[in-house]
């Protein structure tokens with residue numbers, strides 16, 4: 001029995017039952033699409049099935065990951081994490097200054113918020129956590145041993161937030177539509193993982209030598225000596241690099257698949273983590289991992305919070321149903337994109353430093369497309385592919401065949417290309433993805 005069935009079926013408290021039954025289903029996002037229709041206009045064979053994400057239009061994320069804009073201090077994230085009047089706490093990847101935009105940062109932010117709460121809460125208190133993503137689950141896990149009542153309110157009809165393992169009988173593995181990759185030496189426990197360690201950089205003319213991170217490191221070091229912050233793209237140009245050069249352009253596209261932003265949007269003073277050459281990829285159901293973290297916390301799904309009123313005596317939350325419910329304190333873990341779009345009203349409004357931080361940080365974009373083949377058309381054992389040259393939207397691919405035995409390719413696109421890719425109609429998005437794979441069709445297959 002799943003956690004949700006347990007709540008509805010066994011009645012885990014009047015509040016849960018009431019909310020689940022009264023709240024209209026939110027739009028099912030991200031939208032998954034399957035497209036077995038043949039596409040004749042590319043030399044890459046059509047897949048047996050495809051599925052893609054739509055985080056850009058998701059009302060409960062409004063983008064993929066936060067990034068640090070030009071001129072913004074990384075300490076801005078610490079400002080956002082400051083509790084307000086000891087009643088409203090914040091967590092989520094955007095509040096973590098060390099590993100923003102990552103699963104690691106989300107978990108760490110939840111642990112930090114829980115630590116702050118521990119210093120304040122008294123036995124018997126009722127704490128609300130808004131959002132059942134990694135940060136919210138980490139808060140619940142870290143408060144589990146206290147004599148308090150923790151209620152997690154989640155807008156979607158599932159847990160996980162920007163982790164989304166889509167389970168489907170047509171697919172041999174959970175399709176990871178959100179975060180699933182961690183650094184090779186990252187000790188975050190995401191259940192079963194596979195090693196993705198071999199890269200292939202390929203242009204239409206064949207394999208090429210990777211550019212490597214050296215131009216980025218040189219540009220960042222030079223920019224960090226300047227009196228004012230500049231864009232990473234500007235820093236590259238100033239140090240003699242050409243962001244349009246195909247090898248560097250492919251590297252920057254790769255960077256955008258993790259930062260969510262393009263080089264002309266990113267701060268050179270506080271750049272994102274630079275591209276890595278090796279990863280581990282989670283191949284299990286990350287929803288189950290989140291449920292385990294949530295433990296015995298009371299969870300109510302399909303319950304978007306629309307307003308948070310707070311004062312000396314506690315907090316009152318208004319839900320999508322129009323109903324209000326009271327708690328002693330609240331931890332807000334909703335994505336930065338939701339805060340930026342006024343997805344939740346605060347009464348009184350948040351202090352200026354918090355509002356300033358929300359508006360100063362950027363919300364970037366990442367989308368993914370999974371392709372399943374009956375037979376592989378490729379013959380390389382490399383697991384991380386980079387399409388060099390051309391103006392393809394999807395330039396980064398993960399080949400899961402060597403490490404799982406399944407004919408699966410995963411395309412990842414970030415930055416403005418991700419926004420455009422998300423806007424494409426299903427057939428156009430698939431065609432665009434397939435065209436970017438042309439360099440990986442063996443030459444004997446293309447004649």
Ligand SMILES: Cc1cc2nc3c(=O)[nH]c(=O)nc-3n(C[C@H](O)[C@H](O)[C@H](O)COP(=O)(O)OP(=O)(O)OC[C@H]3O[C@@H](n4cnc5c(N)ncnc54)[C@H](O)[C@@H]3O)c2cc1C
Pocket residue numbers: 053055059060061063064065091092093094101102103104106130131132133134135136153154155156159160161162163177178179180181182303304305306333334335338343344366367368
């Ligand atoms: C396509 C994609 C690929 C990524 N790839 C990687 C990767 O490979 N490696 C990596 O480390 N990171 C990756 N990330 C980032 C990583 O997924 C996130 O940093 C992390 O999952 C964020 O967790 P969180 O708890 O901060 O936020 P979320 O997971 O977004 O959780 C917030 C929760 O709040 C809920 N919510 C929103 N509004 C309301 C409301 N009004 N009321 C109630 N609930 C609400 C949301 O539904 C959500 O469940 C990726 C993200 C995306 C989108």
